[in-house]
Amino acid sequence: xxxxxxxxxxxxxxxxxxxxxxxxxxxxxxxxxxxxxxxxxxxxxxxxxxxxxxxxxxxxxxxxxxxxxxxxxxxxxxxxxxxxxxxxxxxxxxxxxxxxxxxxxxxxxxxxxxxxxxxxxxxxxxxxxxxxxxxxxxxxxxxxxxxxxxxxxxxxxxxxxxxxxxxxxxxxxxxxxxxxxxxxxxxxxxxxxxxxxxxxxxxxxxxxxxxxxxxxxxxxxxxxxxxxxxxxxxxxxxxxxxxxxxxxxxxxxxxxxxxxxxxxxxxxxxxxxxxxxxxxxxxxxxxxxxxxxxxx
Amino acid sequence: xxxxxxxxxxxxxxxxxxxxxxxxxxxxxxxxxxxxxxxxxxxxxxxxxxxxxxxxxxxxxxxxxxxxxxxxxxxxxxxxxxxxxxxxxxxxxxxxxxxxxxxxxxxxxxxxxxxxxxxxxxxxxxxxxxxxxxxxxxxxxxxxxxxxxxxxxxxxxxxxxxxxxxxxxxxxxxxxxxxxxxxxxxxxxxxxxxxxxxxxxxxxxxxxxxxxxxxxxxxxxxxxxxxxxxxxxxxxxxxxxxxxxxxxxxxxxxxxxxxxxxxxxxxxxxxxxxxxxxxxxxxxxxxxxxxxxxxx
Numbered sequence: 001x002x003x004x005x006x007x008x009x010x011x012x013x014x015x016x017x018x019x020x021x022x023x024x025x026x027x028x029x030x031x032x033x034x035x036x037x038x039x040x041x042x043x044x045x046x047x048x049x050x051x052x053x054x055x056x057x058x059x060x061x062x063x064x065x066x067x068x069x070x071x072x073x074x075x076x077x078x079x080x081x082x083x084x085x086x087x088x089x090x091x092x093x094x095x096x097x098x099x100x101x102x103x104x105x106x107x108x109x110x111x112x113x114x115x116x117x118x119x120x121x122x123x124x125x126x127x128x129x130x131x132x133x134x135x136x137x138x139x140x141x142x143x144x145x146x147x148x149x150x151x152x153x154x155x156x157x158x159x160x161x162x163x164x165x166x167x168x169x170x171x172x173x174x175x176x177x178x179x180x181x182x183x184x185x186x187x188x189x190x191x192x193x194x195x196x197x198x199x200x201x202x203x204x205x206x207x208x209x210x211x212x213x214x215x216x217x218x219x220x221x222x223x224x225x226x227x228x229x230x231x232x233x234x235x236x237x238x239x240x241x242x243x244x245x246x247x248x249x250x251x252x253x254x255x256x257x258x259x260x261x262x263x264x265x266x267x268x269x270x271x272x273x274x275x276x277x278x279x280x281x282x283x284x285x286x287x288x289x290x291x292x293x294x295x296x
Numbered sequence: 297x298x299x300x301x302x303x304x305x306x307x308x309x310x311x312x313x314x315x316x317x318x319x320x321x322x323x324x325x326x327x328x329x330x331x332x333x334x335x336x337x338x339x340x341x342x343x344x345x346x347x348x349x350x351x352x353x354x355x356x357x358x359x360x361x362x363x364x365x366x367x368x369x370x371x372x373x374x375x376x377x378x379x380x381x382x383x384x385x386x387x388x389x390x391x392x393x394x395x396x397x398x399x400x401x402x403x404x405x406x407x408x409x410x411x412x413x414x415x416x417x418x419x420x421x422x423x424x425x426x427x428x429x430x431x432x433x434x435x436x437x438x439x440x441x442x443x444x445x446x447x448x449x450x451x452x453x454x455x456x457x458x459x460x461x462x463x464x465x466x467x468x469x470x471x472x473x474x475x476x477x478x479x480x481x482x483x484x485x486x487x488x489x490x491x492x493x494x495x496x497x498x499x500x501x502x503x504x505x506x507x508x509x510x511x512x513x514x515x516x517x518x519x520x521x522x523x524x525x526x527x528x529x530x531x532x533x534x535x536x537x538x539x540x541x542x543x544x545x546x547x548x549x550x551x552x553x554x555x556x557x558x559x560x561x562x563x564x565x566x567x568x569x570x571x572x573x574x575x576x577x578x579x580x581x582x583x584x585x586x587x588x589x590x591x592x
Contacts, residue, residue, distance in 0.1 A: 201580060
């Protein structure tokens with residue numbers, strides 16, 4: 001057994017680490033909080049001089065700082081909302097979701113602003129999510145519930161996914177979010193959902209067309225009863241299937257069927273439950289690679 | 297609940313990260329593989345010029361490289377054995393254990409040499425170990441078996457320890473090592489020991505009087521039957537006790553009773569089993585901090 005098929009996902013999901021230094025830092029005061037592509041940097045400095053100021057950055061790439069006059073989270077949120085709305089009207093920002101993400105330097109810090117979720121990657125800000133490995137312990141070992149995403153979903157249509165996963169919106173705790181998403185995505189009742197066990201996190205930094213996706217995903221393990229069957233509820237999931245862990249592991253290692261970041265959370269499950277063993281060359285690279293992104 | 301009491305152990309066990317740049321690199325060829333304190337650097341360059349050569353290092357601190365003439369692992373092992381023997385006779389190297397540790401740049405790499413275990417910290421080379429959280433799932437939750445180290449042990453006498461833990465010697469796989477140590481330290485039979493589940497690793501770099509302790513510990517979880525009672529066998533353990541996980545957690549958070557590195561492996565257990573929750577400020581610092589050392 002080789003770990004190469006797993007390592008591939010760590011590399012894919014951390015493509016941004018190699019190019020991060022080519023991006024312009026976004027700062028609030030002296031605090032770096034995001035990364036911006038050159039075209040957007042030029043656009044923002046040119047069109048919004050009262051909101052952004054250019055500063056000398058590290059490694060000779062200029063930084064973009066929010067104006068010092070925007071000295072509260074509310075003022076920053078409102079200024080950024082105006083900017084993003086203009087970008088949206090131009091078509092430079094697509095996939096608008098009308099959902100607020102907090103602009104954070106670390107998870108428990110006070111939000112520096114709230115911004116539309118669709119702009120998180122453009123601004124290269126940190127984003128958080130919850131992913132649930134829903135599993136059953138059967139006589140022949142662990143089986144994992146796997147979702148197939150609806151073919152109509154704008155992102156990752158038709159790809160395999162966790163039974164439940166979701167971005168972490170402002171104002172909800174991770175556990176509350178797990179319970180909400182369990183209900184919405186798989187009709188898992190609250191009494192069951194609240195048994196989900198937080199089991200750590202994975203972090204990564206991937207480069208996408210729009211910018212850097214800098215995510216921390218809280219990993220939950222939810223043991224489900226043998227007779228429980230999840231049901232799609234909100235139209236985001238086409239179907240659910242229950243697969244032996246070995247088959248899920250092979251799918252991760254050998255195919256691109258799972259949505260990219262799900263692979264990391266499944267690998268975390270495989271590590272924590274002893275499916276991957278220290279005897280395998282590359283084991284420690286997998287263990288540490290699951291936290292390649294800024295995990296704070 | 298605050299995570300400060302846990303974070304303290306991450307800081308303690310990673311005291312070496314802040315001072316590492318003040319050490320002289322030890323190199324074999326162009327490969328950095330250890331760190332040496334200034335007194336030892338001066339001693340080795342002066343007394344063993346045919347074995348070590350001084351090279352320009354990073355950050356203006358000279359490096360010490362093994363002579364190019366020592367072009368096989370056997371030659372390097374033999375040369376280093378002679379050097380360490382002289383240091384031992386001087387009293388500069390104490391705690392000789394007559395146990396070979398491989399000099400590795402990563403766990404699955406070919407050993408560059410074998411060296412006496414007692415010199416691992418003096419040379420600042422990476423060392424590996426296995427730690428086993430032996431637990432019981434009872435009606436009132438998880439209980440952990442905890443050892444009290446013998447008062448006669450040269451290292452950490454009288455401190456609390458895992459039910460089973462040990463350094464990873466050359467020529468044994470981590471699982472074989474777990475099985476061997478289970479038998480030797482706690483009289484756990486092979487049939488039971490081989491059920492230990494590998495669940496990841498912790499890594500750290502602590503500064504000790506003798507140098508840098510750069511360890512990677514493979515973490516195992518071993519669920520034990522309700523009626524199993526471990527028994528001290530090799531005189532290294534004074535007694536065993538079974539404690540509710542909450543009590544163990546409090547002991548980690550509030551006292552110095554556990555041997556330093558055991559705290560990290562217990563914290564890993566607390567994270568993986570959902571005893572620590574993402575809602576607690578500092579959670580992600582704990583999760584990522586468990587891999588602060590070079591985990592390869």
